[in-house]
Amino acid sequence: MRFQDAAKDGRAVVYAGIQADPLVARAATLLTRATAAERWLARAAMNGERTEADVWRRIFPSLFGEGVATELRERAELILEASLEVANRGEAARSSYRGAVVEELTARLLTARDDPAAPDAPVRRERRVLFDGVPAEIHPYDVTVESESRPEVYDCKWGARGINADVLNQLDDARAYAAEEDLDLDVAIVVFDARRSCQIRLDRSTASRAGTRLVALEDLDGLAEPRA
Amino acid sequence: MPRRPPRRYAYGMHEQSAAVGRAVEAYQTLADLAEAIEDEWQYVNDLADAYLPSIQALAEANPGRSLTAKQVAAVDETIAEIGLITDPHKAIDWLSTFPHLVALALGGDMEDDAVGTGGSGADR
Numbered sequence: 001m002r003f004q005d006a007a008k009d010g011r012a013v014v015y016a017g018i019q020a021d022p023l024v025a026r027a028a029t030l031l032t033r034a035t036a037a038e039r040w041l042a043r044a045a046m047n048g049e050r051t052e053a054d055v056w057r058r059i060f061p062s063l064f065g066e067g068v069a070t071e072l073r074e075r076a077e078l079i080l081e082a083s084l085e086v087a088n089r090g091e092a093a094r095s096s097y098r099g100a101v102v103e104e105l106t107a108r109l110l111t112a113r114d115d116p117a118a119p120d121a122p123v124r125r126e127r128r129v130l131f132d133g134v135p136a137e138i139h140p141y142d143v144t145v146e147s148e149s150r151p152e153v154y155d156c157k158w159g160a161r162g163i164n165a166d167v168l169n170q171l172d173d174a175r176a177y178a179a180e181e182d183l184d185l186d187v188a189i190v191v192f193d194a195r196r197s198c199q200i201r202l203d204r205s206t207a208s209r210a211g212t213r214l215v216a217l218e219d220l221d222g223l224a225e226p227r228a
Numbered sequence: 229m230p231r232r233p234p235r236r237y238a239y240g241m242h243e244q245s246a247a248v249g250r251a252v253e254a255y256q257t258l259a260d261l262a263e264a265i266e267d268e269w270q271y272v273n274d275l276a277d278a279y280l281p282s283i284q285a286l287a288e289a290n291p292g293r294s295l296t297a298k299q300v301a302a303v304d305e306t307i308a309e310i311g312l313i314t315d316p317h318k319a320i321d322w323l324s325t326f327p328h329l330v331a332l333a334l335g336g337d338m339e340d341d342a343v344g345t346g347g348s349g350a351d352r
Contacts, residue, residue, distance in 0.1 A: 037332055040325070040328050040329060040332060043325055044309075044325050044329055047318065047321055047322070047325070048309060049309060049312035049313060050309060050312065055305060055309070058298075058301055058302055058305045059302050059305045059306050059309065059329060059333070060302065060329075060332065060333075061296070061298040061299060061301075061302050061333065062332055062333075062335070065298060159321050159324065160324055161268070161271070161320055161321070193324050193325075194324050194325070194327075194328055194338070196278060196279075196324075196338065197275060197323075197324035200271065200274045200275060200278055201271060203274075204270060204271065204274065
């Protein structure tokens with residue numbers, strides 16, 4: 001098994017421009033150390049109908065209310081500001097920006113992980129996984145942790161609706177091919193959405209997913225923790 | 229004469245139930261809109277089946293604790309937000325988001341209620 005950069009087609013080149021937008025890095029940095037409530041704020045504001053900050057301050061009194069500590073309030077303000085900048089890119093661009101933020105957030109959390117089992121494993125983006133005698137997958141993985149002993153691949157989604165059979169089958173196939181090479185490939189889907197909604201989506205899927213880990217919005221901090 | 233600080237009104241269980249009732253009604257309307265996406269009909273109904281009882285259960289959250297006016301306003305502002313949605317695809321996204329915002333506004337937790345599907349998050 002080996003990792004390889006994905007070839008860039010026209011669409012990937014355009015998307016790479018979005019991934020490189022400083023707004024994506026800023027939003028991801030803020031969300032790396034955010035609470036669940038702050039991540040809900042980001043999810044809602046990035047996907048809202050209204051882009052007036054005061055609306056969102058009223059919706060989240062636990063983040064912007066009078067009794068909230070100044071430091072927490074200021075952090076929530078920064079998250080709101082970045083989220084509304086994403087929303088203001090327009091309906092067409094929003095979805096690309098949101099996806100890029102989830103990917104960047106995932107990569108940053110994994111990079112922050114202090115894993116004694118894989119101390120120097122590089123965290124990379126947009127990579128394919130190649131197996132001997134197996135045709136290359138169509139879609140590259142959003143994030144990979146390229147440890148020689150215990151590699152990981154992550155597919156990232158903005159919402160639970162992004163969970164589909166193609167994604168689950170690709171992840172499960174990769175895990176199975178790696179197992180044929182006596183490698184333990186950790187496969188996971190990261191979804192910036194409610195765990196419950198993801199679970200509902202998964203429960204209806206007939207795709208193989210027994211070896212695929214779900215990391216929902218409430219579980220994101222676990223990406224930065226050493227693996228068991 | 230010194231100005232008196234603004235009075236902070238507390239809301240009782242009746243107001244909490246009324247706010248939750250409005251949230252339930254708004255959520256049902258959102259689900260009706262989302263049903264327009266035929267391929268997602270089952271998912272939409274699964275979401276509604278899972279979340280509606282949880283939203284209703286928020287009426288009983290924090291017994292004995294009064295809501296503040298800002299908490300009730302937060303619920304109503306969230307209801308106003310989803311009331312503006314006309315795109316059924318976006319409605320599906322918000323079927324997942326709205327209950328958690330209402331729970332946060334009321335100081336509850338969507339994952340703590342008895343009807344939650346639970347799940348450890350490690351779906352292995």
